Amino acid sequence: MLGRLRPVLVRVVPTVCLVVGSVGCRSVPDPAPSRSPDPRPIIDAAGEPFVAEPAKDEPTATAEAEAEAESKTEAGAAEPGPPHDVGGEINERYAEQQNPRRWALQFEREGREVFDHRDQILDLLALREGMTVADVGAGTGLFTLALAERVGSRGRVHAVDVQAYFLDHIGQKARKAGLRNIELVRATQDSVGLPEASVDLVLMCDAYHHVERPAAYLASLLAAIRPGGRLFVVDYIAIEGKSEAWLLDHIRATPAEFRAEIEGAGFAFVRAHEGLLEQNFVYEFERP
Ligand SMILES: C[S@@+](CC[C@H](N)C(=O)[O-])C[C@H]1O[C@@H](n2cnc3c(N)ncnc32)[C@H](O)[C@@H]1O
Numbered sequence: 001m002l003g004r005l006r007p008v009l010v011r012v013v014p015t016v017c018l019v020v021g022s023v024g025c026r027s028v029p030d031p032a033p034s035r036s037p038d039p040r041p042i043i044d045a046a047g048e049p050f051v052a053e054p055a056k057d058e059p060t061a062t063a064e065a066e067a068e069a070e071s072k073t074e075a076g077a078a079e080p081g082p083p084h085d086v087g088g089e090i091n092e093r094y095a096e097q098q099n100p101r102r103w104a105l106q107f108e109r110e111g112r113e114v115f116d117h118r119d120q121i122l123d124l125l126a127l128r129e130g131m132t133v134a135d136v137g138a139g140t141g142l143f144t145l146a147l148a149e150r151v152g153s154r155g156r157v158h159a160v161d162v163q164a165y166f167l168d169h170i171g172q173k174a175r176k177a178g179l180r181n182i183e184l185v186r187a188t189q190d191s192v193g194l195p196e197a198s199v200d201l202v203l204m205c206d207a208y209h210h211v212e213r214p215a216a217y218l219a220s221l222l223a224a225i226r227p228g229g230r231l232f233v234v235d236y237i238a239i240e241g242k243s244e245a246w247l248l249d250h251i252r253a254t255p256a257e258f259r260a261e262i263e264g265a266g267f268a269f270v271r272a273h274e275g276l277l278e279q280n281f282v283y284e285f286e287r288p
Contacts, residue, residue, distance in 0.1 A: 100169035137207020218265035
């Protein structure tokens with residue numbers, strides 16, 4: 001691992017390591033080579049700005065439906081157990097279209113619920129100066145830079161993603177903004193890539209359902225969080241009979257099932273933050 005306080009961007013090939021004021025780098029294989037363009041419409045929980053009728057991609061699930069699913073869980077409908085692995089199709093667009101500006105148009109756009117409510121989502125985290133936090137599945141860094149500002153120069157933010165080009169993009173944004181407390185970490189589908197007990201808080205926004213091997217990943221996530229530290233999972237509400245077909249295809253579980261598998265991995269459920277979002281749930285967990 002490179003030194004923690006290098007002030008310039010560093011790229012080591014074939015291992016990718018990017019530096020913004022300080023360095024974090026975990027070695028993983030390079031992404032699959034790009035394939036030819038796929039004519040299918042892009043279907044992603046973050047919404048698709050390039051399809052003719054984006055409105056049909058809006059989910060219809062409500063908090064009421066979520067509560068229904070929640071009570072089913074309490075009645076034993078979603079028993080805790082190791083989650084199944086997910087096919088790589090869930091992430092193939094990110095491997096195929098390695099253009100962060102294209103993804104920024106999709107992730108950082110008005111009308112995307114988590115973008116419209118990004119400041120309120122950050123308020124829920126109750127961040128304090130000096131904290132060490134991780135933005136896991138950081139993408140184009142919608143939350144990363146704001147997290148870095150909130151934890152201040154004594155704090156640290158790990159921007160974690162499996163795609164090197166997203167990390168590179170965040171590194172460039174951070175340098176432009178003069179933020180030196182962001183560390184870029186390349187994860188794998190089996191591990192978040194953070195040292196044991198190294199972070200106070202993890203935010204996973206629209207990212208948990210992208211984890212392809214959730215059982216292994218959750219174990220690494222639990223280990224990376226300090227005892228008493230917290231995990232916030234923000235993700236789409238997908239409920240049979242309530243949500244649209246594309247969403248049910250894309251999101252593999254109900255909020256209750258996601259909660260059950262995260263608890264099954266050893267996290268303690270703290271609370272559901274309700275009343276802010278309609279299309280997404282916000283669950284807070286703690287490492288006991
Ligand atoms: C829909 S984007 C969300 C980006 C950002 N959190 C946001 O809300 O704008 C999902 C991100 O998760 C990343 N991802 C997929 N699997 C991952 C994993 N196992 N660990 C970390 N990031 C992962 C993808 O590369 C992508 O950047």
